[in-house]
């Protein structure tokens with residue numbers, strides 16, 4: 001099972017890198033000046049060979065992301081490679097995440113509320129990697145209206161205390177990103193995360209936080225809020241820096257960037273008292289990601305909390321917080337991200 005998954009993940013990685021190469025050649029042709037036409041034609045011939053010879057390249061380059069079929073469970077697999085430690089400042093600086101795996105969404109992610117039809121309504125680039133101590137994510141979110149900045153801080157009909165920073169509040173009410181980890185990568189039935197180092201669900205809201213209050217983006221205790229032990233654990237993780245995040249709204253509006261860092265100890269507890277270490281090599285954990293989008297109340301007509309969108313990397317509508325709906329994150333130990341030539345060499 002592991003080898004099948006590994007082979008499948010390698011194929012996906014190869015296709016992704018090939019896609020980038022093809023895209024690069026097209027961009028080069030577009031940018032070439034009159035004096036560089038000869039080089040451009042050489043690239044064009046090369047591109048034709050790739051399109052004819054490489055079915056993987058052709059299928060990925062031409063296909064647009066499609067929305068998942070209703071009821072289908074999306075089960076993506078991705079990798080986190082060993083890389084440099086990013087600076088948590090809410091800015092994806094040049095080269096800072098080039099050694100990370102990059103994911104994109106959210107047209108083809110799972111819609112909990114209204115489906116997304118345009119990238120400029122809601123889209124995201126996600127990067128993931130780790131160093132010796134911590135798992136790092138970055139999210140660059142395009143969102144055409146930032147709740148509480150471009151809109152009033154309106155309240156949902158379900159909860160007039162949505163912005164209380166207590167267990168009665170709605171931590172995810174706003175524009176937000178959620179990370180869900182199942183470190184044990186096991187489940188019994190249809191249970192969701194318990195809210196401990198074995199499995200958890202945390203929130204990073206663009207405009208409110210535990211450390212900065214309402215108006216300042218950052219981490220908040222996630223689910224299950226109904227469990228005071230889970231809430232206390234999450235709060236302790238935020239206050240101790242076991243999880244840290246930096247949020248910055250994009251200059252000129254229409255989006256925000258989150259950098260989010262998670263310490264293996266205590267947040268990736270593979271077994272009671274035992275935490276992930278890169279010296280273990282490859283370990284697969286359960287992962288889900290959510291991008292929540294609140295705009296104006298009228299944009300969410302008919303949806304819970306009048307949410308406009310909530311797009312999920314893995315799972316299915318209505319069950320996406322269950323551990324059995326998560327995708328897979330392969331933590332690759334001390335291995336760095338393979339370069340494109342390594343991936344080409346790995347193909348049969």
Ligand SMILES: [Ca+2]
Nearest residue numbers: 087089091092
């Ligand atoms: Ca940064």
Ligand SMILES: [Ca+2]
Nearest residue numbers: 143145147294
């Ligand atoms: Ca929004």
